[in-house]
Amino acid sequence: MLKSRGFLIFSYSLLGLLSIMMIVPLINVIATSFSTGLGSMQPGVIFWPDKFTFEAYEVLWRRLEYWRPLMNTIFVTSVGSIIHVFLSAIGGYVLAQSSLPGKKLIAIIILLTLTIPSQIIMVPLFVVFKQFHLLNTLTSLIVAELVSGFSILLMKTYFERIPIELKESAKIDGANTWMIFLKIYVPLTFPGLATVLLFDVVRKYNMFIEPLIFINDPLKMTLQVALKSIVLNDQVTSTNDIITPNVVSAGIVLALAPLILFYPAIQRYFITGIYSGAVKE
Amino acid sequence: MSFQKMGLLGPMGFIGQENYRIVFTDPTVIQSTISTIVIAASITIFGFALPILPAIAIHEITRITWKRLFQTIIYMPYLFSWVIIIGIWMNLLSPIGLVNSILVSIGLLDIPISFFSSPNFARTLLVAQTVWKDLGFNAVIYLAAIVSINPELYEAAEIDGASVFHKIRYIILPHIYPAMQIVFLITLVGSLRTFDSSYLMTNGLTADKITTLAMLIYERGLLEFDLGVASAAGVLLLAISILFALTASKIVGYK
Numbered sequence: 001m002l003k004s005r006g007f008l009i010f011s012y013s014l015l016g017l018l019s020i021m022m023i024v025p026l027i028n029v030i031a032t033s034f035s036t037g038l039g040s041m042q043p044g045v046i047f048w049p050d051k052f053t054f055e056a057y058e059v060l061w062r063r064l065e066y067w068r069p070l071m072n073t074i075f076v077t078s079v080g081s082i083i084h085v086f087l088s089a090i091g092g093y094v095l096a097q098s099s100l101p102g103k104k105l106i107a108i109i110i111l112l113t114l115t116i117p118s119q120i121i122m123v124p125l126f127v128v129f130k131q132f133h134l135l136n137t138l139t140s141l142i143v144a145e146l147v148s149g150f151s152i153l154l155m156k157t158y159f160e161r162i163p164i165e166l167k168e169s170a171k172i173d174g175a176n177t178w179m180i181f182l183k184i185y186v187p188l189t190f191p192g193l194a195t196v197l198l199f200d201v202v203r204k205y206n207m208f209i210e211p212l213i214f215i216n217d218p219l220k221m222t223l224q225v226a227l228k229s230i231v232l233n234d235q236v237t238s239t240n241d242i243i244t245p246n247v248v249s250a251g252i253v254l255a256l257a258p259l260i261l262f263y264p265a266i267q268r269y270f271i272t273g274i275y276s277g278a279v280k281e
Numbered sequence: 282m283s284f285q286k287m288g289l290l291g292p293m294g295f296i297g298q299e300n301y302r303i304v305f306t307d308p309t310v311i312q313s314t315i316s317t318i319v320i321a322a323s324i325t326i327f328g329f330a331l332p333i334l335p336a337i338a339i340h341e342i343t344r345i346t347w348k349r350l351f352q353t354i355i356y357m358p359y360l361f362s363w364v365i366i367i368g369i370w371m372n373l374l375s376p377i378g379l380v381n382s383i384l385v386s387i388g389l390l391d392i393p394i395s396f397f398s399s400p401n402f403a404r405t406l407l408v409a410q411t412v413w414k415d416l417g418f419n420a421v422i423y424l425a426a427i428v429s430i431n432p433e434l435y436e437a438a439e440i441d442g443a444s445v446f447h448k449i450r451y452i453i454l455p456h457i458y459p460a461m462q463i464v465f466l467i468t469l470v471g472s473l474r475t476f477d478s479s480y481l482m483t484n485g486l487t488a489d490k491i492t493t494l495a496m497l498i499y500e501r502g503l504l505e506f507d508l509g510v511a512s513a514a515g516v517l518l519l520a521i522s523i524l525f526a527l528t529a530s531k532i533v534g535y536k
Contacts (some may be wrong), residue, residue, distance in 0.1 A: 004445045006341070006445070007341060008341055010338070011337075011338035011339075011341040011342055012338075012342065012347075013340065014334065014335060014338050014428075015335060015338050015342070015351040015355070016351075018335055018351075018354075018355055018416070019351055019354040019355065020353050021360055021413070022353060022355060022357060022413075022417075024373075024379070025370065025372070025373045026369065028372060028373055028378075028379050029368070029369050029372050030383065032372060043534045051394045075513075077303060085436075091356075115470060115522065115523065115526060116519065116522075117474035117495060117518060117519070117522060118474070118501060119474060119476050119495040119498050119515070119518075120495075120498065120518060120519055122498070122499070122502070122503070123502040123511050123512055123515065124512075126502075126503060127508065159301070160295065202353055202360055206360075206361070206362030206363075207479050208362060208363060209476060209480075209499070212480075213499070213503050223437065224362050224364045227364045227365070227368065228364045228481065230388065231367060231368040231371065231481075232481065233363060236451075245372065245375070245377075248368060248371075248372065249368075249372060251368070252365055252368040252369060255364070255365055256361065256365060259360050259361065260519040263353075263357070263360070266360065267353060267356065
């Protein structure tokens with residue numbers, strides 16, 4: 001605490017200003033999305049819709065079939081994230097075993113994978129997926145992000161905090177490795193699992209380059225790619241009418257909505273996750 | 282793969298350094314390498330330094346509701362995908378959008394600027410949007426370090442008659458140095474692989490300014506199917522990333 005009145009006032013004004021910078025663009029988009037098509041094309045400051053209507057959402061839902069990419073994204077996100085958490089937990093569990101030979105080296109190799117930009121592996125991945133006939137399937141999006149070094153290492157730090165005595169006593173009672181993992185490690189590291197899950201849900205939900213490259217069937221398009229073609233006004237849809245700003249805004253608002261709904265949970269675990277990740281031993 | 286001629290059709294095979302010769306002489310590759318470095322450097326400098334002050338400010342506010350509220354709002358853009366961010370800003374900065382309307386109505390501008398199709402604003406916008414998006418995330422990392430500072434230090438400094446500036450300079454900054462190293466490296470490595478924002482903002486007018494190497498790999502490899510050249514450009518990007526990351530970690534002394 002700096003205990004200075006002047007700095008406190010400065011703090012409030014600085015954060016107030018920053019919050020306005022974050023909030024104003026959002027309000028602008030939300031207000032535009034409820035405006036009429038004509039109203040949204042007028043120049044001016046829009047903080048409140050000119051006439052409150054769901055016109056834009058109707059165009060989006062019926063004409064542009066926005067529900068289809070939404071369903072695709074929900075499928076990929078839910079299935080993909082659950083598998084991701086499960087595999088990361090197993091990976092972290094193995095790495096947390098003190099008896100594992102070459103543990104340090106494996107951890108370093110996993111850490112190194114984090115430094116490789118994902119765009120670089122996209123080209124080789126594309127070739128591999130082509131040979132496996134995975135192109136143009138939603139499975140490819142799940143496979144592409146199946147595990148990540150970050151999640152494994154995060155789970156490892158969580159597992160390592162569990163005292164080894166617990167494991168030993170369970171072993172004496174006759175539990176096998178699976179039971180120790182499922183009955184002791186998983187319940188005790190629930191915050192860790194939730195952090196990894198939410199990180200991955202957000203990442204899969206926002207995944208952009210993978211669907212862009214691997215999928216060109218309009219029926220299998222994901223939300224972000226569909227939103228991209230609306231925002232950038234690509235004429236991928238068969239309808240030839242102009243997409244008005246209110247439809248674009250409605251698309252953005254619908255894509256935002258799930259994130260905002262999950263936000264309280266995300267904030268709780270995300271921020272604790274960052275705290276625990278920030279402290280390196 | 283970077284030593285082969287690869288495509289979906291036609292001859293394939295080992296062609297030695299040909300791909301690398303193309304990569305090092307092609308003007309668009311050189312242009313995009315320069316763009317990548319300029320953009321990454323700007324994002325790293327601003328994205329690393331700017332969140333420190335908000336983090337101190339959040340720590341300073343003692344009323345829990347306000348603290349939560351500010352933290353929540355500032356952190357929010359980090360969750361949004363690039364498509365959403367670009368969409369929001371396009372709406373705000375379009376010729377009929379909020380910013381132009383205000384600038385025109387108070388008489389600063391005669392005709393609205395179309396920010397997104399102007400090569401002069403392209404890099405600035407890209408950097409500004411990245412910093413805006415990541416500000417909250419980095420501020421939370423700094424906040425985690427600030428929270429763990431022993432409060433007795435401030436009291437001791439107060440007895441010695443230290444001013445606010447002195448306390449920030451001699452207590453907070455040294456204590457958050459490890460966090461600063463982490464943020465610096467994360468931002469640097471992340472900004473070198475700028476793709477989404479570049480892809481979404483590129484149009485005919487701004488392509489020269491904001492086509493990054495990651496974007497070039499995508500164009501060459503997956504749109505033109507020149508997989509050999511794309512792989513060579515990928516190796517170049519990887520080399521730049523590793524070089525920068527190693528130099529940076531040497532400089533900041535991170536282990």
